Amino acid sequence: MNAAQSVGPEALPALQEQVEQIIAEARRQGASACEVAVSLEQGLSTSVRQREVETVEFNRDQGFGITLYVGQRKGSASTSASGADAIRETVAAALAIAEHTSEDDCSGLADAALMAREQPDFDLYHAWSISPEQAVEKALLCEAAAFDADARIKNADGTTLNTHQGCRVYGNSHGFIGGYASTRHSLSCVMIAEGEGQMQRDYWYDVNRKGELLADPVAIGKRAAERAASRLGARPVPTCEVPVLFSAELAGGLFGSFLGAISGGNLYRKSSFLEGSMGQTLFPEWLTLDERPHLQHAMGSSAFDGDGLATYAKPFIKDGVLVSYILSTYSGRKMGLPSTANAGGVHNLFVSHGDQNQAALLKQMGRGLLVTELMGQGLNMVTGDYSRGAAGFWVENGEIQFPVQEVTIAGNMRDMFKQIVAVGNDLELRSNIRTGSVLIERMTVAGS
Incomplete structure (x- = not known):
């Protein structure tokens, strides 16, 4: 050229x-x-x-x-x-x-x-x-x-x-x-x-x-x-167990970790905490995760995957239940299953959501932590244990009180998925994963 x-x-x-x-x-x-x-x-x-x-x-x-x-x-x-x-x-x-x-x-x-x-x-x-x-x-x-x-x-x-x-x-x-x-x-x-x-x-x-x-x-x-500027005056909070609200731009990472856990490469190597989970209820029954690969203008759209297979719309989670893994031709053969036309990854994942914006989710949360930044790569894919440095804002009576830094949030992803209370309508449209803010019922916040 x-x-x-x-x-x-x-x-x-x-x-x-x-x-x-x-x-x-x-x-x-x-x-x-x-x-x-x-x-x-x-x-x-x-x-x-x-x-x-x-x-x-x-x-x-x-x-x-x-x-x-x-x-x-x-x-x-x-x-x-x-x-x-x-x-x-x-x-x-x-x-x-x-x-x-x-x-x-x-x-x-x-x-x-x-x-x-x-x-x-x-x-x-x-x-x-x-x-x-x-x-x-x-x-x-x-x-x-x-x-x-x-x-x-x-x-x-x-x-x-x-x-x-x-x-x-x-x-x-x-x-x-x-x-x-x-x-x-x-x-x-x-x-x-x-x-x-x-x-x-x-x-x-x-x-x-x-x-x-x-x-x-x-x-x-x-x-x-x-x-x-809103982060000035940030401080740690005492260690506690409280609800945690992930802002929309970070919530995609939660579902990205889930996609990794149901991907063929991790499954056939037996290095995923979701190995053998097909048909199990992993999320609340109101939640659906589906792939829509044929959208106009979208960041992840494609007519074919990395193996040349025709992509197609499908759910991975339907009514809270795992109904499909993410398989390429090779990983499918290793597992004795057909490819899901996902060689190279997922094309445009949609997370079902309610009609509440982030402010309404803060009201629903009452007291807890709004997370706006995450540090480190703290997921053990084999066990599902999750622990990451975090920063954000402390919330009381549904209102932001002060900025927070130098804390760690921890839980197990199986528990975190089941304890999703709500997904907001403040959709993140800049990513391949379209989700709003995600409210989780309870996590450990380790601080001062």
Whole structure:
């Protein structure tokens, strides 16, 4: 690829042709089956700090991932070069690896009959014709709004505007080939407040397929400043067992941990606390988690998964009961189950919710902790034990009283899932997991 070539939909035919050439080369060198994933991406990133430009970066990358099979033996290799010699050498390298690996009864391409036959356009590509100068201007405007919003905002930790566009193509020796172009644009602002003998940092951001639909830079800056200033005077609270409300932007992480626990890789390795849980009631009966992979504009939409299988809408949790694992072709074979067309992950997870906003959930909680920041990776996937550093706000009589820091929240995820009291209507739309704030009936808050 030369620098003048597009990375929009018009680049797809050339990428698809390269995939076909690689598959043909793999056959020529003796592979019994082959699959190829190609990506071509470019982006602009600008960041400012303390009213001055820090970085303006343009990047352009491409990559070819080639997986070959010789019977039940598998070999993989990758390259960023697209020339005939590079492709021939990469195929040879993958073939050499395959010849030295053990046979695996579960390896190989997915069933040809399951390949995606239709590839609708989900309107994921919207190039943003913004110049580096315009990007810098928006970032500076965002940061200036943050400084102007509160006199206690004394420092900045970076305001960044990113615009990204790319193409992805997957093909295999069954004759399947699919591809799509997508864009992702974002603006984030991190500010530092000083006061009451403390320095506190917080942020805000927005993400969209369309750059023109990003939240107003002034609004993002103000929100970042308000969040940072609101944390001044934070202190620990005595150790207690109380309800905990996870803000919507953090609640997705709870469901992300759940998805990891029902994913085939953890299940067949027997390293998940939800192994053998199919058919069990894991959540309250009013709660449903379902995947909707065919939404227009959404961050996770795709017509096919990483194996080329047609994606489809389905629940993982229905009326509180686990009704489906998350399986690729390989993990499904390891478990003796069909693939759920989730090689590469879940596409647009929706969490059922009520009609209460976060303020109403605080009223319902009465006394407890609103969590707005989590630190560390404190989940034991084997046991489900959960323990993470947290910060947020202490709540009494349904009203925020003061900011909290230096506490740890702990519980077991099985208990946490069953003790979800409510999910708010303040949906997080910037993520692949759409959920509102989540109120959990009881957790241990360990503080002073």
